[in-house]
Amino acid sequence: GNSVTQMEGPVTLSEEAFLTINCTYTATGYPSLFWYVQYPGEGLQLLLKATKADDKGSNKGFEATYRKETTSFHLEKGSVQVSDSAVYFCALWPWDTGRRALTFGSGTRLQVQP
């Protein structure tokens, strides 16, 4: 079946540090890949997405590249801010016509200190 594996958190960084959150997936074919962010007390918000191999999704300074050869979709940001503190979820939407729903990773909590 489909699955997503994320690095465990929490990840604690100082403001302006470089961020990488690793995400790998297991799925058949060519799933679509997503990063969602959950701020404290809120629902999940789409951060970025990529629909095919080598696509780069980007938003608010965050980037992730769909790597088919390594089945990865790592999230990066060059300079984090305190306001980026949240839980980040990697997710996939299956390519096949079976159960079509987002499968999420376990989430990675990011804490950015001033």
Added chain:
Amino acid sequence: DSGVTQTPKHLITATGQRVTLRCSPRSGDLSVYWYQQSLDQGLQFLIQYYNGEERAKGNILERFSAQQFPDLHSELNLSSLELGDSALYFCASNSWGITGSGANVLTFGAGSRLTVL
């Protein structure tokens, strides 16, 4: 505001009881998805409805059921509640349904936090 409305925001009840969670999808969206977020299980897909019909089922317990009404709002019914059912329940919607191709973006509500004592 995402456009997906969930009520109630918080609910405290006792074991053995039954509760109903309500979701109104974003305007124009025909599909509704229910997810459960708990500390030990993470985000688990429960069930999907498309234009009133059940289309996909995930890890939904037999004690749980859902439906989508003609006005497209959906309700998740949780019965014979156990302590382990305490969680955040999210509703999400999109406009593609199972016939959509390519990327499917879900818009999430703020969630209903259920506490079972």
